[in-house]
Amino acid sequence: MANDAVNRDRALAEIARRVPxxxxxxxxxALSAYASDALTAFRTVPEAVIVVESTDEVxxxxxxxxxxxxxxVARGSGTSLSGGSLPVAGGIxxxxxxxxRILRIDAEERVAVCEPGVINADISRAAAxxxxxxxxxxxxxxxxxxxxxxxxxxxxxHCLKYGMTSNHVLGLTxxxxxxxxxxxxxxxxxxxxxxxxxFFVGSEGLxxxxxxxxxxxxxxxxxxxxxxxxxxxxxxxxxAVARVVASGLLPAAMEIMDAxxxxxxxxxxxxxxxxxxxxxxxxxxxxxxxHVDAEFRRLLALLGDSGARxxxxxxxxxxxxxxxxxxxxxxxxxxxxxxxYIVQDGVVPRSRLGAxxxxxxxxxxxxxxxxxxxxxxxxxxxxxLILYDGREGGALERAERLAxxxxxxxxxxxxxxxxxxxxxxxxxxxxxxxxxxxxxxLMRAVRDAVDPAGLANPGKMLSPT
Amino acid sequence: xxxxxxxxxxxxxxxxxxxHARVLPIGNRTKPALTRVSSDVALIETTxxxxxxxxxxxxxxxxxxxGTRLSDVSSLLAAHGQVLxxxxxxxxxxxxxxxxxAAGLSGSGRWRHGGVRDFVIGIRFVDGAGRVIRGGxxxxxxxxxxxxxxxxxxxxxxxxxxxxxxxxxxPWPGPSVTVIAHMRDMAAxxxxxxxxxxxxxxxxxxxxxxxxxxxMRISGEESALATSxxxxxxxxxxxxxxxxxxxxxxEERIWEAxxxxxxxxDHLLVKVPTTLTRARVLETSLAMTRAVRRYAAAANVxxxxxxxxxxxxxxxxxxxxxxxxxxxxxxxxPRARLGVDAANEFGARVRRAIDPTGRFxx
Numbered sequence: 001m002a003n004d005a006v007n008r009d010r011a012l013a014e015i016a017r018r019v020p021x022x023x024x025x026x027x028x029x030a031l032s033a034y035a036s037d038a039l040t041a042f043r044t045v046p047e048a049v050i051v052v053e054s055t056d057e058v059x060x061x062x063x064x065x066x067x068x069x070x071x072x073v074a075r076g077s078g079t080s081l082s083g084g085s086l087p088v089a090g091g092i093x094x095x096x097x098x099x100x101r102i103l104r105i106d107a108e109e110r111v112a113v114c115e116p117g118v119i120n121a122d123i124s125r126a127a128a129x130x131x132x133x134x135x136x137x138x139x140x141x142x143x144x145x146x147x148x149x150x151x152x153x154x155x156x157x158h159c160l161k162y163g164m165t166s167n168h169v170l171g172l173t174x175x176x177x178x179x180x181x182x183x184x185x186x187x188x189x190x191x192x193x194x195x196x197x198x199f200f201v202g203s204e205g206l207x208x209x210x211x212x213x214x215x216x217x218x219x220x221x222x223x224x225x226x227x228x229x230x231x232x233x234x235x236x237x238x239x240a241v242a243r244v245v246a247s248g249l250l251p252a253a254m255e256i257m258d259a260x261x262x263x264x265x266x267x268x269x270x271x272x273x274x275x276x277x278x279x280x281x282x283x284x285x286x287x288x289x290x291h292v293d294a295e296f297r298r299l300l301a302l303l304g305d306s307g308a309r310x311x312x313x314x315x316x317x318x319x320x321x322x323x324x325x326x327x328x329x330x331x332x333x334x335x336x337x338x339x340x341y342i343v344q345d346g347v348v349p350r351s352r353l354g355a356x357x358x359x360x361x362x363x364x365x366x367x368x369x370x371x372x373x374x375x376x377x378x379x380x381x382x383x384x385l386i387l388y389d390g391r392e393g394g395a396l397e398r399a400e401r402l403a404x405x406x407x408x409x410x411x412x413x414x415x416x417x418x419x420x421x422x423x424x425x426x427x428x429x430x431x432x433x434x435x436x437x438x439x440x441x442l443m444r445a446v447r448d449a450v451d452p453a454g455l456a457n458p459g460k461m462l463s464p465t
Numbered sequence: 466x467x468x469x470x471x472x473x474x475x476x477x478x479x480x481x482x483x484x485h486a487r488v489l490p491i492g493n494r495t496k497p498a499l500t501r502v503s504s505d506v507a508l509i510e511t512t513x514x515x516x517x518x519x520x521x522x523x524x525x526x527x528x529x530x531x532g533t534r535l536s537d538v539s540s541l542l543a544a545h546g547q548v549l550x551x552x553x554x555x556x557x558x559x560x561x562x563x564x565x566x567a568a569g570l571s572g573s574g575r576w577r578h579g580g581v582r583d584f585v586i587g588i589r590f591v592d593g594a595g596r597v598i599r600g601g602x603x604x605x606x607x608x609x610x611x612x613x614x615x616x617x618x619x620x621x622x623x624x625x626x627x628x629x630x631x632x633x634x635x636p637w638p639g640p641s642v643t644v645i646a647h648m649r650d651m652a653a654x655x656x657x658x659x660x661x662x663x664x665x666x667x668x669x670x671x672x673x674x675x676x677x678x679x680x681m682r683i684s685g686e687e688s689a690l691a692t693s694x695x696x697x698x699x700x701x702x703x704x705x706x707x708x709x710x711x712x713x714x715x716e717e718r719i720w721e722a723x724x725x726x727x728x729x730x731d732h733l734l735v736k737v738p739t740t741l742t743r744a745r746v747l748e749t750s751l752a753m754t755r756a757v758r759r760y761a762a763a764a765n766v767x768x769x770x771x772x773x774x775x776x777x778x779x780x781x782x783x784x785x786x787x788x789x790x791x792x793x794x795x796x797x798x799p800r801a802r803l804g805v806d807a808a809n810e811f812g813a814r815v816r817r818a819i820d821p822t823g824r825f826x827x
Contacts, residue, residue: 108659109740131663153608160525160605166615167583174811182811189765190738191569192790192802194624195582196812198615202608207811222665245523248546248636288667290689347604351523379606416607423609434609438596442819443611449818450811461610 004069004090011068012048012092018060023051034075034093038140039083039426041340041396046073046087051095055173055181055211061094062209063179071455074209076117076145081343082424084152084204088458094209096147102126103212110217111170111187116147116210120154123215132217135162138420139328150210153202155420157253157327158284160378162218164420166201171214174200174207177451187214204422205457207450221286224252225296226320229308230277234258234373237279238354240306241377244283245350247302249295253284254378258357260337261330261372261385268333271326274310281308281377282323330374331385338370338387340396342403345421346410350380359409360384367402381419382410408433428463468507472514475530475589475597475628481509482626482824483595489827490626492532492564495555496794498733498801499568499621506827509626511563517541518629519603526586526603528631531563538562547634551575551584552670552724563627568794569619570736572724573670573682576762578635581618587631588614593820603631616815621792621801623825624816641669641684643716644697646705648677651752655745655764657704662763666696672723673760679705680719726795729757732770733777733796735803737789739767750783771796777803 016024025031026048035043052058065072071091078085087093099115102123106112107130112123120141123134137156138144144154149165150172162168171185185197200207231237237256244251257265257280262273273280283299285292296313303311314320334341348356357373360382364371372385384406388399407417407430417423417430432440444462448454458464468485472478482488485507491500492511500508511532520527522545529538535549535556542548552572553565571580587601590613600613617627648654654677661671661681670682679701683693694710701708711719722728739747744764751758757770769791771780777798784791784804791803820826 107663109742110662153612155606155608161578163579163583164606164608166612167579176811176814180810182809184809184811186738186807187740188738189575189580189762190571190736191582191619192736192738192792193569193807194620194812194815195569195615195618196809196815198582198618199612199815200811201615202612219663219665242523245525250636250638288665288685288689288693290692291667291685294686294688345608347602347606349521349524349604351521376606380604381606415604416602416609418608419604419606420608427609431610434602435599439599439610442592442596442598446611446815446818449814 007068008047008070008090011064011070014064015050015061019050019052019057023053025049025051034087037078037080037083037085039081039086039424041390042083042086042425044087044089046091046093049093049095051098053098058094058175058209058211059179059181062175062177065092065455066178066453069453069455071458073457074147074151074205076148077143079140079144080148080152080424081345081421082418082426084422084424084460085148086425096145099211105130107132109187112215112217114146114213114215116145116213118146120144120146120149127217131220133220134168134215135218136165136168139331146213146215147210150201150213151203151205152422153420155381157255157376159376160254161250161252166198168215169197169201169213170216172197172200172210173212174210176208177453177456185214189216202422204424204461206447206461208456223289223292224284224286224320225292226282226284226314226323227300227303228273228312228314228323229281229303229306230274230310231279231281231308234279234357235354236307237281238357238377240281240303240308241353242351243302243306244299247298249285249299251283251378252286253282255282255327256280256375256377257327257330258373260370261334261374264333264337264372265326265330268336269325269329271322273326277309282327334372334385334387338389340388340390342386342399344382344384344386344403344406345418346382346407346415347419348380348382348410348413348415352413353377353380356382356409356413360406363402363405367398369399369402376419379419380415404430423461425460431461467504469510470507471510471512475514478509478511478514478626478628479591479595479597481507482591486824487827488626488824490622492561493559495558495560495564496568498793498795498798502827511561514628522547525605525634526631527634528587528603528629529562530629531561531627533562535560535562535565542634546637548637549584549632550578550635551580552720553581554724554726557721557725562630566618566630567620567622567627573672573720573761576671577667577669582615584633585614585618585630586633588617588627589629590617591626591628593625593822593824597628601631605633623827624819625825638669638684640687640690641682641716642690642694643711643719644681644683644694645709645711646679646701647707648679648705650677651748653677653704654679655741655748657701658763659741661700664696664700666693670720671763673764675757682720728759729768729770732757732772733798734794735769735771735780735791736794737767737769737784737791739764739789743787743789746787747783747789750787754779756780
């Protein structure tokens with residue numbers, strides 16, 4: 001341990017020679033701000049935070065860490081819900097927010113080249129002048145960074161039709177955990193050889209740090225039509241989703257919120273959801289106007305027959321924005337109902353949604369813990385919000401036990417423990433339930449080959465053996 | 466003497482890998498240039514590992530063994546109103562699902578919704594130690610663990626033996642129509658492409674074929690197709706010399722030829738991932754050769770048919786000069802890769818972990 005401290009001090013002294021002092025944070029107050037990400041139940045104060053401004057600085061800092069055996073965690077805006085950017089005890093944080101330049105937008109090639117600290121929504125903002133946008137839209141998109149999106153393969157509300165972050169990243173420049181630099185992929189939609197870009201995306205920082213990200217841009221859909229349908233039960237909303245799927249329509253998004261989530265969203269963002277509904281379903285179609293108009297008529301007819309108590313198409317862009325504001329504010333809105341909450345991210349096959357929700361309801365009753373449900377119904381991605389009060393002794397532990405039972409349920413139903421938030425520290429114990437010991441051992445072997453010293457974001461995704 | 470094995474089960478596939486120091490998994494060899502190896506390499510054919518293991522139309526996913534033919538997959542999906550939107554190549558020639566993923570090939574339809582990499586969601590494969598490893602899953606959205614399914618796209622059988630795959634599918638997009646714009650020459654067509662690619666008209670495919678025809682496929686609501694065609698017509702305006710609109714069987718045949726590469730027989734067939742900018746450079750160089758060029762997905766891929774009697778070194782140097790890499794799929798050419806080598810340290814480390822003894826490095 002004493003040795004570790006000596007190495008760390010040497011590494012920090014060397015970094016201090018290369019990075020201006022005002023960007024090497026070591027005061028307790030400054031470090032405290034980096035001790036948690038959005039998974040606030042976990043806290044580790046790092047030894048130092050290095051606010052880097054260039055690829056060259058990232059490379060130097062990583063090399064110095066490698067030379068002295070100091071673990072490091074890359075961090076953007078710290079919005080990880082799985083503890084992905086939680087600092088490592090005795091390690092440093094490499095803060096990438098200042099590397100926030102969009103280096104190039106090429107409208108002809110429909111790509112943007114970004115530094116890792118570029119905020120997700122800023123890409124679409126910059127591309128708008130060319131009639132283009134960046135499709136992945138995690139709820140945290142006004143603040144989360146593309147580097148974090150790459151590390152955790154972030155999703156969003158439009159994954160059924162548009163896929164996740166990995167489907168929109170064409171190329172990466174990465175600093176490997178020993179400071180070596182590799183270029184993966186490029187600017188083409190196609191490639192030669194194993195898809196290393198795709199393999200790096202979602203590796204949760206265990207393969208190093210992406211310092212340049214090439215994303216593909218899409219033309220902004222000419223028409224986007226959104227409808228809000230209200231139901232007297234969650235099951236009825238789920239059945240409506242099944243009908244939409246069976247109809248052959250390919251919605252851009254299908255989202256469901258339950259009564260508790262509706263109540264919270266209504267109080268926080270006033271989206272005008274129908275009062276007293278047990279569930280609301282949001283369905284969105286996008287594309288070329290003529291096609292969307294015809295599809296939307298089919299959708300409205302179908303929802304009209306689905307037992308909805310109301311079916312309300314958004315009349316204009318303002319109303320559409322209100323509907324989405326309610327949905328996207330749901331997490332923070334639920335925060336008003338309860339001092340603390342855990343967001344779960346399990347996935348079940350879409351046809352098992354109804355069964356999964358019924359079981360979650362039973363679990364909620366058995367534990368006496370309130371659970372609000374917000375989910376991406378189109379792709380079976382659940383987001384149960386488990387409400388608890390951290391000031392009560394044992395409340396967090398009980399909430400975590402309930403969360404664990406929900407994950408077990410997702411595995412049992414043939415789904416996944418995480419759809420878009422990643423494993424991080426939160427689901428360390430659950431990945432081995434989803435994969436065999438051989439699967440886990442190969443994942444560890446790959447990690448060891450890429451990072452023999454185990455310095456890049458250790459303790460995330462793969463639990464120490 | 467080359468060993469040629471044909472395991473009947475996934476366990477037998479793993480055993481075959483364990484039994485041989487150097488192996489190459491093969492499917493139906495519709496891309497024969499990818500399977501040319503020295504005689505000390507044991508060929509493990511997956512054609513007896515067939516069958517769709519799981520298919521729930523409502524889930525938009527299926528799982529099938531690696532040797533399952535694409536034609537069988539497509540028929541089953543079609544019966545339920547679903548498709549693999551990336552127009553998998555060599556379907557009618559007998560290509561297998563495993564071979565398609567390993568070769569990393571996507572057809573013209575990849576323009577609208579993405580290529581094979583965007584539809585693979587789960588995998589079981591045999592690693593260099595002969596273990597059966599699972600990665601990804603069977604649900605359309607999943608962020609758990611390293612993305613092995615994507616890693617195996619383009620792995621060419623040189624990383625491990627794919628045993629089983631899970632893919633995402635989409636509903637059939639509706640009736641289709643193809644607009645053919647006859648342009649002045651290839652350069653003019655390449656200049657027009659980026660504008661077409663940014664129109665609000667959503668095309669399934671945007672291909673450029675000799676002599677200088679832009680092919681734009683649209684599908685969707687029958688009632689809206691005519692408007693889409695009119696808008697494309699308007700957008701192309703004076704740039705096209707003539708413009709044809711094709712539907713029905715004739716239209717199907719155009720895309721069948723693209724998918725099956727019937728236009729490239731008796732040539733070396735080379736895939737070159739590119740960009741619009743580089744495609745222009747490439748086209749300038751190739752215009753001076755007898756190469757037949759087809760640009761797919763708004764020039765994100767160049768398919769090059771190179772005459773057998775032309776020196777491949779010329780193509781190699783053209784690609785190198787344009788900073789491009791190519792893969793030879795068909796034809797008698799000892800080198801499978803042309804142009805620049807994109808190998809890097811990350812890939813080398815990943816390979817060492819999955820195949821430490823270099824069993825698949827053939």
